[in-house]
Amino acid sequence: MLSQIHMLPLLFDMILAFKPCPDHCLCYESSDLVDCQSRGLTHIPHNIAHGTWLLDLSRNKLTEVRSNSFIGLWSLRILLLSNSSIRMLQQQSLSSLQFLERLDLSFNQLQWLPRDFSQSLSALQELRLDHNLLQHLSSPSLDHFENLRKLDVSYNHIRAMEGKVFNSLSHMNRLNLEGNRLNVLKDDLLTRQQNLEVLLLGHNNLSLIETEALAPLWSLTLLGLQGNQLVHLKFKTFLNLHTTSTHLQLSLNPWTCDCELHRVFSKIKHVRYLNVEDYDDIVCHAPALQAGINLSSMDSQLCITETASVLVITITVVLAVIGALIKAERNRKSKQAITDANSNRKL
Secondary structure (H helix, E strand, C coil), X not given: CHHHHHHHHHHHHHHHHCCCCCCCCXXXXXXXXXXXXXXXXXXXXXXXXXXXXXXXXXXXXXXEECCCCCCCCCCCCEEECCCCCCCEECCCCCXXXXXCCEEECCCCCCCCCCCCCCCCCCCCCEEECCCCCCCCCCHHHHCCCCCCCEEECXXXXXXXXXXXXXXXXXXXXXXXXXXXXXXXXXXXXCCCCCCCCEEECCCCCCCEECCCCCCCCCCCCEEECCCCCCCCCCHHHHHCCCCCCEEEECCCCCEECCHHHHHHHHHHXXXXXXXXXXXXXXXXXXCHHHCCCEHHHCHHHHHHHHHHHHHHHHHHHHHHHHHHHHHHHHHHHHHHHHHHHHHHHHC
16 A cells, blocks of 8 residues: 555656647657648647647648637747648637747748737747738737747738838847838838848839938848849938948849949948948849940949030030120121211211
């Protein structure tokens, strides 16, 4: 009897140590990792151990994530749901993941995010939403991401974003918006992003960067603007960047190579903290005579041509004025001669 009593703590420890493992998944007790990737799952398993630290559900056929799908998983820090054919996230589908730090929803078919998407994810530090079908981002969906450091929404269908959409993300240091359909980078989009270090906007439809759009970005080290629809730039836009060192990527845009563009790039190159990484790859698209030619190989000629044109116009105008003055003087002398002749006749 005494021996049985002494065994009770051991049995109790064994019960506590037992962790359920979902069918078709691999569970690693020593690391609290549950691997359910590529299992053909159509729904999220229910018998996942409460102590799970990492849950990999990528490459399945989930279609949607239902409300309270992860209830009880308070220890979860990393959740991987990429490539799982997810079209919809129901309200409160992530409500029990208060300590989640990394969430990967990339390569799915999401068209929108629920309004309470961020409500229980205040500890999240990295969020991947790239390669979905998102058409816009709204403030309510992102409002509680005060600890988010990295946000990737590249290769979606986003055309525009409201000014306050990133206001709560003041600790974000990396934002990837590549491969969307943005037309304008507005002044009020990044007003709270003083900690942003990397901003990737390549391969959108950007034709305009408003003058104050980059001014709040005190920590920016890399700005990717390649592959857009930029024709000209305003030097003041980049002068408003008060950083210690910022690398710019500006190639693959349809630049109009004229003296004004040459002046802008010349000024940028002389600003100590600005560095155009791909300057030698910037190719002119207009005017027709310069199309296909690298800006770096002809930039000094652009202003010479313009100066010559201005000089020709100036000389033409001066000669026209001189000619007019000579003609006026001749007319005056002719009239004076006629007046003198008439006066002599009267005498």
